[in-house]
Amino acid sequence: MLSAIGVASVDELFADIPTGLRASRLNLPDAEPELSLATRLEAMAGRNRTDLASFLGAGVYRHYSPALVDQLLLRGEWYTAYTPYQPEVSQGTLQSIYEYQSLMAELTGLDVVSASHYDGGAATAEAALMACRATRRERILVSHAVHPQYREVLRTYFAGLQLDEIPLVAQGPAAGTTDLVALERLLAEADHPVAGVVIAQPDFFGLLEPMAEAGRLAHAAGALLVAVVEPVSLAVLAPPGAYGADIAAGEGQPLGIPPQYGGPYLGLIACTTALIRQIPGRLVGQTRDLDGRRAFVMTLQAREQHIRREKAASNICTNQALLALAASIWLAALGPHGLRDVAATGAARATELEGALAAVGAPRVHAGAYLNEFAVRVPNARAVHRRLLDRGVLAGLALADALPDEPALSDALLVCATELTTPEQITRFATELASAIGGAA
Numbered sequence: 001m002l003s004a005i006g007v008a009s010v011d012e013l014f015a016d017i018p019t020g021l022r023a024s025r026l027n028l029p030d031a032e033p034e035l036s037l038a039t040r041l042e043a044m045a046g047r048n049r050t051d052l053a054s055f056l057g058a059g060v061y062r063h064y065s066p067a068l069v070d071q072l073l074l075r076g077e078w079y080t081a082y083t084p085y086q087p088e089v090s091q092g093t094l095q096s097i098y099e100y101q102s103l104m105a106e107l108t109g110l111d112v113v114s115a116s117h118y119d120g121g122a123a124t125a126e127a128a129l130m131a132c133r134a135t136r137r138e139r140i141l142v143s144h145a146v147h148p149q150y151r152e153v154l155r156t157y158f159a160g161l162q163l164d165e166i167p168l169v170a171q172g173p174a175a176g177t178t179d180l181v182a183l184e185r186l187l188a189e190a191d192h193p194v195a196g197v198v199i200a201q202p203d204f205f206g207l208l209e210p211m212a213e214a215g216r217l218a219h220a221a222g223a224l225l226v227a228v229v230e231p232v233s234l235a236v237l238a239p240p241g242a243y244g245a246d247i248a249a250g251e252g253q254p255l256g257i258p259p260q261y262g263g264p265y266l267g268l269i270a271c272t273t274a275l276i277r278q279i280p281g282r283l284v285g286q287t288r289d290l291d292g293r294r295a296f297v298m299t300l301q302a303r304e305q306h307i308r309r310e311k312a313a314s315n316i317c318t319n320q321a322l323l324a325l326a327a328s329i330w331l332a333a334l335g336p337h338g339l340r341d342v343a344a345t346g347a348a349r350a351t352e353l354e355g356a357l358a359a360v361g362a363p364r365v366h367a368g369a370y371l372n373e374f375a376v377r378v379p380n381a382r383a384v385h386r387r388l389l390d391r392g393v394l395a396g397l398a399l400a401d402a403l404p405d406e407p408a409l410s411d412a413l414l415v416c417a418t419e420l421t422t423p424e425q426i427t428r429f430a431t432e433l434a435s436a437i438g439g440a441a
Helices: 034-045 067-073 091-108 120-135 148-157 180-187 211-220 231-235 305-311 321-359 381-390 423-440
Strands: 112-114 139-143 162-166 196-201 224-229 247-251 267-271 284-288 294-298 373-377 412-416
Touching (some): 067 321, 091 231, 091 267, 091 284, 091 294, 091 321, 120 139, 120 196, 120 224, 120 247, 120 267, 139 148, 148 162, 162 180, 180 211, 211 224, 231 321, 321 373, 321 412, 381 412, 381 423
Parallel strands (some): 139 196
Antiparallel strands (some): 373 412
C-alpha cells in the first residue's frame, strides 16, 4: 500500500502529525504463559469492591436484570451483529431494531426513535444539533441542572456555535431547578434567536422540572424543547410527548444494562414526526415483500453519512444494536406493570432513605419533589464519603467532585435508591453515616 501511494515508510506517512501528538510505543510487559497471566489478572480483579451497599446514581443506575436477558444476548446471531449496510439480508437485526424503536416510542410518547448513539451525552448533543438544523438557528440554551458531563459534551459539539446556560433557582421550594424567569429573559434576546432549550427530567440533582411551562416558553420564542430523560422514570412520570417536547434524549443504561467502567452504553433519541429528516442514526420501517410477507427495511437512508457524507444528519454514529436489544428484552420481560413497579419501588426506597438520613443529621439540600435521587447536606462530605467506603457503604457521589466550582454544594452528597436498595442497607447507611459525621466533627 505504501508503494502504491508513493510513500517510503509508515513514519513518512504520518510525518504531517506533530511529533508531540503521535502515539508512542505501548508500555507493555513481556509475554508470559497464559496460566501465570490468568493468575495475575485474577489478583488484580480481586481488588475490586463488590461488597459495597451502593447508593450511587448520578446518571447510571442499578436495576435487576432477569437471567433471560443475558441468555438471549449470548446467542451467536446477536452477539456479533453490527450495523446493517446490506440491511434487507439481515431481517433479524432489522426486526430487533424495529422492536426497540417501537418500545422507546411508546415509552417516550414520541413518534420516531433512532438507534445508533453512543451514550446519553452524545445523544443530548445530537438532539441539540437537530434543533439547530430544524430551526436554522445556532444558539442552544441548556439548564445548569443537566448532568455536568452532558454539558461538557455539548460544549465540545458547540465550539463553533452558541451555547448558553440557564441558571437555577437559588432559594425557595423550586431551588435547584431551572429558573424559568431567566429562561424567558434569555429567549427574549432578539439578536440571538434560540434553536432549542435543553432541560433534564429528573435533573442532575434528582429534582422534577416544570417541563410543560418550559416547553410553552420555548415554543413561544420559536425554539424547540429537548427533554433529557431517564427512561425508567417514564413508567411513572409524564412522557416527553405529553408535555410537548419536540425531542427526547437520554441514557438507556438503566434499561437492564449493568453498570460498567464507562460503557458501552446506549444513547436514546426520539422526536416528533415533523423532525424525522433531522434525526441521526438508523431508522427501521415495516413493510411487505413481493409475496405479501411482513418485512423490515432501513428507511429514509438519504439522511445518513454513507449517502450524504458531509451533509448527513450525523457522521459519527455506530449501531448499538446489541445494547438496544438488551433494553428491548429487559422491557419485554418486565412488561408495563413490572416497569412501573421498578420505578415506584425505587421511589419508595428513596423516601425511606430520606427519612433515615435526615434523622442522623443529613437533611436534603433542596426542598422540591424528586423521584429516587436527591442531595443531602453532610459536614465535610468528601472525608465522610471516604470514611464510609472503608465501612462498606458507597455513599453516592460527593458533589464537590462533580461540581468543583460550586462551593454551595461542597458539603453535599448525591444519593440514589432503586428497587435493589434494601431496608437493611438503608439502616446500615444511616448508622455508619451518623458515626462518620461524629468522627468528622
